[in-house]
Amino acid sequence: MTEIVPDAGFRKNHKLKSALLQHNALSRQGLSERLFGLMFSGLVYPQIWEDPDVDMQAMQLGAGHRVVTIGSGGCNMLAYLSREPESIDVVDLNPHHIALNKLKLAAFRYLPDHAAVVQLLATDKARGNATMVERYVAPHLDATTRSYWKGRSLTGRRRIRVFNGNFYRTGLLGRFITTTHILARLHGVRLEEITQCRTPREQRQFFETRIAPLFEKPFIRWLTNRKSSLFGLGIPPQQYDELASVSDTGTIAPVLKARLEKLACHFSLRDNYFAWQAFARRYPKSHEGALPDYLRADYYSAIRTSVDRVKVHHASYTELLSTKPAGSVDRFVLLDAQDWMNDEQLNDLWTEITRTASKSARVIFRTAAEKSVIEGRISPTLSAQWTYLKDLSQHFNALDRSAIYGGFHIYEKSA
Template sequence: MTLRYPLAPTQTGNHLSMSDVSGELVYRRGKEVGKAVYQNRALSKDGISERLFAFLFSGLVYPQIWEDPDVDMEAMQLGAGHRVVTIASGGCNILAYLTRSPARIDAVDLNAAHIALNRMKLEAVRHLPSQGDLFRFFGAAGTSHNSDAYDRFIAPHLDAVSRHYWERRNWRGRRRISVFDRNFYQTGLLGLFIAMGHRVGKLFGVDPAGIMKAENIGEQRRFFNEELAPVFDKKLLRWATSRKASLFGLGIPPAQYDSLITSGDGSMASVLMARLEKLACDFPLKNNYFAWQAFARRYPQPGEAALPAYLEQRNYKTIRDNIDRVAIHHANLIKFLAAKDAGTVDRFVLLDAQDWMTDDLLNDLWTEITRTASTGARVIFRTAAEPSLLPGRLSNSLLDQWTYESEASREYSARDRSAIYGGFHLYVKRAA
């Protein structure tokens, strides 16, 4: 769950000014994100919460995307020739979409760390010598020479802003890129949140990684019921998750927390337990790399279980052949769409960004989506709660130009292996 929707005014296109390199924008903690998040007075309780979230969100949040690209591609009926606009996030979705050979993918994001990650992924696909090298860089843990591979094969082709991000040193003197020598997926806000979940489990005598010993769904269910579910009844956990800041590590801003809690019995602990139950019990571990990241803290090895599409050997050539069809934009999505000609986008991927938008922003966004959408265009997005948030909030003049595929949306939601969303939603543009 994320705040990845770029609203604040930033540079557009594939190039940022050199002021980014010196830190004018990239390291200006929370300022641009804050323009998109702030809805309350600075010194109010909610306002303080929003500003803390914006500060935390200014760095890397998602080392991997937490939406299921396989479901995305099926729902979009993505194919050759399609023009796609998507929120970038961790970039796994973008590379997965290339397996369907769309004509173009424009990936937009406000978070500068995500922009740097996406640009590095593109250059890694282009310039690492082989699929095995790509897997070792983005799929394996504990590959100590990945930073050397970055220096030799990737860095010479990166833009200055992205190089500055990955080569910046922390207080220990380590460059950021060195996280790929260890386990990149244990970094970022999401990685720290998952690590905290493991620590909480162990505090109550449960090792969440124990589920990886299960050999079938029945054993997964048994582990969840006997080991994981009781943790959510602990008073300390229920108290902690009743604080909005407790979910900032999932990229959930305060407004989205309010939406998420409506999908349960009024307690966040019950909502989180239901989402974890789906992740743990609804899909065989061999088919769900999201569960591997949540419980094993890594991806499986090739042949051990399913991998993200961009790390599968069978997709490597197609993705590499299509990599030049992607453009990464550090931009305001509404303004980005406003600069496009009418009818020039076939597929839109909004992730869960609309959850925290005001009605005015929703209508501004869908005004541009509707204008730029081709006939039959498809829009997909996710929500924290189960229902679509558009009815009653989007003007009828806009909503009437779209068909909501309710039955298909329910089916796709049930099949989303990431398991953390209440609803998956598909809208199709009607003929004029």
């Protein structure tokens, strides 16, 4: 496995800087990019925010497939293992995500049983979790990853101790969600009360009477008009512009309201752990709803016996693909990474995707806006070799429980 770079800060993370920085440092756009980079250089996503059910159905993922995916919080990579693919290569530019992915893999491999995995990754305020990791998991981590988790954060606390509390309230996204709860409370709304709703009708009523009016508050409208206000969601300046383009007014508040409406109203809370994390800042208890797919008991054995099929790389997607033989990848998962990219980066990426794609390979990705980000931007030579499955893409976009993206897209190799 590729080691984590020793210095995880933005200043020395040349891979992240190369992907993110597109403007002069003294320009408004350049300053915004660098501020985002500083915020993104720590742990961002304790949980991934792409629906693995949608991914696996859209990819038609099965035994024998060779997969390349972006790591993020690591949840979906583990869910993919339930389908017993031949291999999964995980890439990420954030060393903190690399450490988290490796820890989750080792937890499945070395913790005593399924209950211990659920205790570590889905139970808040389990005071013995850090001790459990040190006993069963840490001895099997590579030296760099073990040093990371035994090390201390900027607060002086050992990183591994975050698992003794609510791990999902940490990281940039966890802190952002906490901030939104505080902001809602200042306006008289307790977002967690939506979890008391028992029917879709009650969920919609709560949204329309309690959540939707928040977007008319002057301070919230002012706040959401600042690009930096959404850095906590892991949304870089380029992606903010894509989101704003969806709105008739060119502002972000109506888009955020629509995405929250989908999250709150389009799926039963019992079936949507994304809604629980957003509104309750935790996973549901067994009597309240379902856990993430990778924590299901019926997936446990397949995942545990397959963890050795995963390799984790601190590298860009294009960088990793450039090391692979032609025709050696069956499924590509890009998350929303292309929203960050300029035309040159997109063409470099799709050149490598096209070269390494096997016959009938599939690529899936998400976009902040509704349209596919590669249409009209990659070269005709590249695009001619792929078929956009538009109707199927729209079908699965409607089913995505995370609800935060405007578009879900599937491309299939056609030549």
